[in-house]
Amino acid sequence: MGALSTTVRKYKKKTSRGEWSKESMKQAVEKVLNKEMGYRKAALQYSVPQTTLERHVNAIKTKGEMNLDLPLGPITTVFSKKEENELVEYLKEMEARLFGLSTLELRSLAYQLAVKNDKYKLGPDRIYSCDETGISSVSKTKSKIISRRGRKQVGSLSSAERGQTVTVEICVSAAGSYMPPMLIFPRKRMKAQLLNNSARGTTSHCNASGWMTTDVFVSWFKSFIQFSRASKDNPVLLLLDGHATHTKNIELIDVARENGVVIICFPPHCTHRLQPLDVSFMKPLSVYYDQAAIAWLRSNPACIQAAIMSTAINGFRKCGIWPFNPENFTDADFLAAETTNINLMGMSKFLNHMLVQIQLFFLLPSAKIKNIQTNISNNDIPSTSFHQLSQPYVLINEVLPEVVHLLAIRPI
Structure with missing residues (x-):
C-alpha cells in the first residue's frame, strides 16, 4: 500500500495537455473576437492550442460564456x-x-x-417512434388450434395463393396515441377499393416493389408533421431505425429542421430491445391479423385490436425511453452491434482467390487473369468493414463477360 501511494505521488504527466496559461487563452480569444487576429496567428503568438482556442471562441458565440477549466472526462456536465x-x-x-x-x-x-432548463421540454405526448413491417395478403403465421392428444400432424385450412406483401408504416407516441398507418402496395396504379374498411385516416402509396423508398418516406413524414403538430416552437422527438430511407435522406433532414422535428436513430442490431414497436406492437399485430384473416373480418382490421394505449406505453417503458431508464439494459444486450466493428480480410486477397477458382473451373486464359489481378493490386483496399464492401466488386465486371459466355456453351 505504501509503494502504491508513493507511485501516485511521484506520477508525472506524459503529455502537455492543459499546460497553457489561462491568461494567454483569454487574450487570444479576445484578439479573435475583435477580429484583430485569425485562429492560427493568435494560437502561435500566445502559445495555445488552435483547436482549443476555436472551441472557446465558439462557446462564447453560442452560450455567451467561456469555461477555461479542463473537462473531467469525456462526459460533459449538464449545468453551465x-x-x-x-x-x-x-x-x-x-x-x-x-x-x-x-x-x-x-x-x-x-x-x-x-x-x-430542458431545451426541448419533451413530454410523452411529444415522443414518437415509427417502424415498417410487412403484411402478406395471405397470412403466414397460424394461431394454435385444439386437436386430439397424441396426434403428430395437425392440419389447418389455408389459402392456396402465395400472396403479396404490403408494407405498413406505423407510428405511435409514448402517451399511447397512434397515427393512422400508411400502406405501400406492390402495384403501379392505386385503386380506392384497396382501402375499403381500413382505419380512418389511412393513406396509401404504390410502387413496383411494395417497399419503403426515400420519396415515400418523405411523403409520410410530411403527414407526420401535420399529425403531431410539430413546429420550432413546439418540437417533437421521432425515434427510428437506421434504414437507408431514413438516414440517407437529405430532403428528410431539411424538412425536419424546418418543422422542429428532432430525429434520433437507433444503434444497429438493437431495435429488438430499443424499438417500442418491435418490443410490444408487431407481435400482437401479426396475431390479430391472422385471426382477422381466418375469420374473414374485413370490417374489423387487425391494427385496431392491436393499437391500444397500454401496448404503446409498455413498449416505450420496456425500451427505457419513457420513463427514461438508463439502467434498463446491460452491455450484453448490445453485443450484436459490435459486428459492424469487425474488419474483414483485404478485398484484393479475396478477389484474387476468387479469380483463381474461376480460372480453374472455366479454363480462362492466364493472360486475362493476370491482367485483372494487376488491376486489383493497383486498387488494393486494406481491411474493410461491412459498410464498405460495394465498391471493390466493380473489378469483377472485367471477368463476368467471359464467365457468361462459357456458361452458355458449358452448362453446369
Whole structure:
C-alpha cells in the first residue's frame, strides 16, 4: 500500500495537455473576437492550442460564456458554470438559515433544475417512434388450434395463393396515441377499393416493389408533421431505425429542421430491445391479423385490436425511453452491434482467390487473369468493414463477360 501511494505521488504527466496559461487563452480569444487576429496567428503568438482556442471562441458565440477549466472526462456536465454557481449559493444560503439540504435533497433539487432548463421540454405526448413491417395478403403465421392428444400432424385450412406483401408504416407516441398507418402496395396504379374498411385516416402509396423508398418516406413524414403538430416552437422527438430511407435522406433532414422535428436513430442490431414497436406492437399485430384473416373480418382490421394505449406505453417503458431508464439494459444486450466493428480480410486477397477458382473451373486464359489481378493490386483496399464492401466488386465486371459466355456453351 505504501509503494502504491508513493507511485501516485511521484506520477508525472506524459503529455502537455492543459499546460497553457489561462491568461494567454483569454487574450487570444479576445484578439479573435475583435477580429484583430485569425485562429492560427493568435494560437502561435500566445502559445495555445488552435483547436482549443476555436472551441472557446465558439462557446462564447453560442452560450455567451467561456469555461477555461479542463473537462473531467469525456462526459460533459449538464449545468453551465453559472448554473452550478447559483446552485452552490443556494446551498450556502439554506445552510446559513439552518435549513441545510441532505445529499438526497440536493440530487432532487438538481434534477428539478435540469428539467426546468430542458431545451426541448419533451413530454410523452411529444415522443414518437415509427417502424415498417410487412403484411402478406395471405397470412403466414397460424394461431394454435385444439386437436386430439397424441396426434403428430395437425392440419389447418389455408389459402392456396402465395400472396403479396404490403408494407405498413406505423407510428405511435409514448402517451399511447397512434397515427393512422400508411400502406405501400406492390402495384403501379392505386385503386380506392384497396382501402375499403381500413382505419380512418389511412393513406396509401404504390410502387413496383411494395417497399419503403426515400420519396415515400418523405411523403409520410410530411403527414407526420401535420399529425403531431410539430413546429420550432413546439418540437417533437421521432425515434427510428437506421434504414437507408431514413438516414440517407437529405430532403428528410431539411424538412425536419424546418418543422422542429428532432430525429434520433437507433444503434444497429438493437431495435429488438430499443424499438417500442418491435418490443410490444408487431407481435400482437401479426396475431390479430391472422385471426382477422381466418375469420374473414374485413370490417374489423387487425391494427385496431392491436393499437391500444397500454401496448404503446409498455413498449416505450420496456425500451427505457419513457420513463427514461438508463439502467434498463446491460452491455450484453448490445453485443450484436459490435459486428459492424469487425474488419474483414483485404478485398484484393479475396478477389484474387476468387479469380483463381474461376480460372480453374472455366479454363480462362492466364493472360486475362493476370491482367485483372494487376488491376486489383493497383486498387488494393486494406481491411474493410461491412459498410464498405460495394465498391471493390466493380473489378469483377472485367471477368463476368467471359464467365457468361462459357456458361452458355458449358452448362453446369
